[in-house]
Amino acid sequence: MRIMVDAMGGDNAPEEIVKGCIEALKSKEGFDIELIGIEEEIEKYLNKYGYNGNRILITHAPEVIYNDDKPTEAIRHKKNSSMVIGLGKIRNNEGEIFISAGSTGALLVGTLLVAGTIKGVLRPALAPVVPSMCGGTMIVDAGMNTQCRPVNYVQFAVMGSAYMEHVYKRENPRIGLVNIGTEDEKGNNTLREALSLLRKCDLNFIGNIEGRDIAEGKVDVAVCDGFTGNAMLKMMEGTGKYFFHHMKRIFNRSLFSKISALLVKTHLKKLKDSVDPEITGGTPILGANGLIFKCHGNSTARAIQNTIINAYAISSSGFIEKIRERIGNMEV
Amino acid sequence: MRIMVDAMGGDNAPEEIVKGCIEALKSKEGFDIELIGIEEEIEKYLNKYGYNGNRILITHAPEVIYNDDKPTEAIRHKKNSSMVIGLGKIRNNEGEIFISAGSTGALLVGTLLVAGTIKGVLRPALAPVVPSMCGGTMIVDAGMNTQCRPVNYVQFAVMGSAYMEHVYKRENPRIGLVNIGTEDEKGNNTLREALSLLRKCDLNFIGNIEGRDIAEGKVDVAVCDGFTGNAMLKMMEGTGKYFFHHMKRIFNRSLFSKISALLVKTHLKKLKDSVDPEITGGTPILGANGLIFKCHGNSTARAIQNTIINAYAISSSGFIEKIRERIGNMEV
Numbered sequence: 269m270r271i272m273v274d275a276m277g278g279d280n281a282p283e284e285i286v287k288g289c290i291e292a293l294k295s296k297e298g299f300d301i302e303l304i305g306i307e308e309e310i311e312k313y314l315n316k317y318g319y320n321g322n323r324i325l326i327t328h329a330p331e332v333i334y335n336d337d338k339p340t341e342a343i344r345h346k347k348n349s350s351m352v353i354g355l356g357k358i359r360n361n362e363g364e365i366f367i368s369a370g371s372t373g374a375l376l377v378g379t380l381l382v383a384g385t386i387k388g389v390l391r392p393a394l395a396p397v398v399p400s401m402c403g404g405t406m407i408v409d410a411g412m413n414t415q416c417r418p419v420n421y422v423q424f425a426v427m428g429s430a431y432m433e434h435v436y437k438r439e440n441p442r443i444g445l446v447n448i449g450t451e452d453e454k455g456n457n458t459l460r461e462a463l464s465l466l467r468k469c470d471l472n473f474i475g476n477i478e479g480r481d482i483a484e485g486k487v488d489v490a491v492c493d494g495f496t497g498n499a500m501l502k503m504m505e506g507t508g509k510y511f512f513h514h515m516k517r518i519f520n521r522s523l524f525s526k527i528s529a530l531l532v533k534t535h536l537k538k539l540k541d542s543v544d545p546e547i548t549g550g551t552p553i554l555g556a557n558g559l560i561f562k563c564h565g566n567s568t569a570r571a572i573q574n575t576i577i578n579a580y581a582i583s584s585s586g587f588i589e590k591i592r593e594r595i596g597n598m599e600v
Numbered sequence: 601m602r603i604m605v606d607a608m609g610g611d612n613a614p615e616e617i618v619k620g621c622i623e624a625l626k627s628k629e630g631f632d633i634e635l636i637g638i639e640e641e642i643e644k645y646l647n648k649y650g651y652n653g654n655r656i657l658i659t660h661a662p663e664v665i666y667n668d669d670k671p672t673e674a675i676r677h678k679k680n681s682s683m684v685i686g687l688g689k690i691r692n693n694e695g696e697i698f699i700s701a702g703s704t705g706a707l708l709v710g711t712l713l714v715a716g717t718i719k720g721v722l723r724p725a726l727a728p729v730v731p732s733m734c735g736g737t738m739i740v741d742a743g744m745n746t747q748c749r750p751v752n753y754v755q756f757a758v759m760g761s762a763y764m765e766h767v768y769k770r771e772n773p774r775i776g777l778v779n780i781g782t783e784d785e786k787g788n789n790t791l792r793e794a795l796s797l798l799r800k801c802d803l804n805f806i807g808n809i810e811g812r813d814i815a816e817g818k819v820d821v822a823v824c825d826g827f828t829g830n831a832m833l834k835m836m837e838g839t840g841k842y843f844f845h846h847m848k849r850i851f852n853r854s855l856f857s858k859i860s861a862l863l864v865k866t867h868l869k870k871l872k873d874s875v876d877p878e879i880t881g882g883t884p885i886l887g888a889n890g891l892i893f894k895c896h897g898n899s900t901a902r903a904i905q906n907t908i909i910n911a912y913a914i915s916s917s918g919f920i921e922k923i924r925e926r927i928g929n930m931e932v
Contacts, residue, residue: 336783338785372781399842400842401841401842401845411780414780414787414788415788446831448743448746448826448827448830448831449704451668453670455746455827456746456747478830478831478834479830479831479832479833479834479835479836479837479838480834480835480837480838480841481834481838482835482838483835483838483839483841483842484838484841484842492831494780495780495787495828496827496828496831498780498810498811499778499780499810499811499824499828499831499832500811500831500832500835501811502810502811502812502813503811503812503814503815503832503835503836503839504811504835504836504839505811505812506811506812506813506814506815506816507815507835507836507839507840508839508843509733509812509815509816510731510732510733510815510816511839511840511843511871513733514871514874515871518864518867518868518871519864521864521867524863524864525863525864525867527860527863528859528860528861528863528864529860531856531857531859531860532850532851532853532856532857532860535850535853535857536850539843539846539847539850542846
């Protein structure tokens with residue numbers, strides 16, 4: 269299996285990206301990596317970190333898409349960028365997995381225009397699995413579609429359900445529609461129509477949910493528009509930082525509290541890691557014609573390494589085939 | 601000063617409401633309480649908790665608005681409900697403060713139709729102050745207006761700024777517009793227009809922010825539509841529960857971890873309280889023609905007590921006059 273990685277995407281590219289790839293290859297067998305980007309830059313860091321194996325292939329891409337490039341223009345005009353070349357290879361089945369920490373906007377436009385979507389999928393969606401009391405809940409969409417039609421919510425639910433069933437092995441995943449209250453009449457007309465469509469689907473749909481139900485693990489998949497999902501996701505990250513900021517202060521107050529910290533250190537670290545995007549790795553774009561992962565723009569080698577290993581692990585889960593089958597059978 | 605309390609609002613009414621009022625009177629001088637609701641019910645609990653002072657006045661309201669009543673119909677038809685009577689007294693200046701744990705929808709409709717808004721305020725807003733690294737950040741709106749026009753965001757900013765300046769004593773409060781990225785072109789046309797209007801205002805507006813910037817305390821006031829604000833608020837509550845759920849497990853693992861918990865107990869409790877709506881108390885409705893507080897539907901006596909004391913403390917802050925002055929001078 270070949271995993272393609274955008275060497276030029278993100279604030280720490282290409283050094284941290286190249287380093288993350290080397291670490292991933294060291295820690296796991298079974299795949300090769302195709303690093304796409306400016307060849308001499310990639311080689312410089314392969315040398316710096318002393319890589320001399322044969323599991324890395326470099327594909328030269330002279331152009332770079334930057335965060336302040338307009339997404340649609342960047343995808344249309346920078347044909348020789350690492351991102352466009354990688355997404356083109358997804359479209360042509362020259363690789364199954366593409367990972368990028370580059371511009372979110374460009375990656376999303378590129379998924380639609382270059383890689384393409386699974387037949388029948390109207391809008392792909394960014395779908396992170398966030399920490400929750402049931403062991404992780406997927407938010408679909410978390411930033412790709414700021415406005416949605418009722419049918420989009422239904423497709424998000426179908427795709428999220430397939431993912432959680434096949435990747436997280438949840439039986440009959442519970443789906444909820446994010447609203448400002450659980451009563452059926454809450455929200456606007458679009459949400460009420462989405463609720464009615466979701467009730468008719470062959471899914472384990474439990475109805476409207478509120479933001480708190482996500483972290484409390486009352487659902488396996490929370491469906492919402494990309495604006496709401498993004499705001500909630502970032503709020504969760506910020507709240508995590510708030511807690512650990514105060515925890516640190518609490519444990520640093522006195523000799524006793526420092527002793528206290530030592531006694532629970534390992535477990536606190538695990539809790540902190542559960543909300544750290546560096547550890548949890550990239551976010552899949554559901555509905556794309558292949559496995560595409562978006563990493564945080566500030567990803568370090570560790571995030572890239574974790575995303576590669578995670579992507580490799582789920583590539584055999586069969587969730588894309590399941591989405592293809594279910595969306596193919598949908599009447600929209 | 602007279603503080604009016606809706607005795608019939610919320611899941612635990614009237615018992616916990618009456619009890620909360622008694623506790624508030626015990627803990628603080630300087631105000632009387634007008635309990636509005638079914639007289640014999642109120643008296644029953646005043647007797648149960650042995651209240652025999654002269655600081656409680658009962659106003660009989662035979663009707664009750666329930667959570668499943670349609671808000672507009674409830675406000676129009678249940679003229680003799682505790683909520684409509686209380687809001688009517690706000691309109692007629694027969695009381696300065698009204699506190700209710702009843703139906704959010706009905707309270708919001710009632711604020712518009714019965715109590716009325718400050719002259720020039722187009723839409724009032726539910727505005728909780730959530731925990732953040734700067735000591736609290738206000739979210740405006742958190743559930744009242746699911747869709748907003750650009751001018752609404754500007755008014756939310758003006759009102760939130762007045763509140764944080766006068767109640768929280770923040771000098772020149774920092775205002776941010778919640779978006780899915782910090783770049784100016786993010787979001788839809790409404791948000792871009794709101795951004796442009798906010799830049800022209802005489803406010804300390806720092807531009808677009810993301811959900812994480814709220815908990816991290818990068819602003820004193822986060823402005824957004826009520827759907828987004830509600831989703832973020834609930835997500836923060838849920839994330840708090842997620843953390844303390846795991847903290848409890850961590851501290852209960854072994855004898856060592858139990859000792860560890862004892863060493864930091866007091867401070868952990870404070871951190872937990874900072875995200876507990878029972879402790880932080882009710883949420884003000886900004887732009888209303890008086891001081892109206894919405895408490896959680898599941899409020900216990902403690903939440904009611906804290907809201908009363910909080911409302912009394914801020915009633916002399918002058919923030920309503922400031923909103924009146926600033927909105928009066930706005931060209932909309």
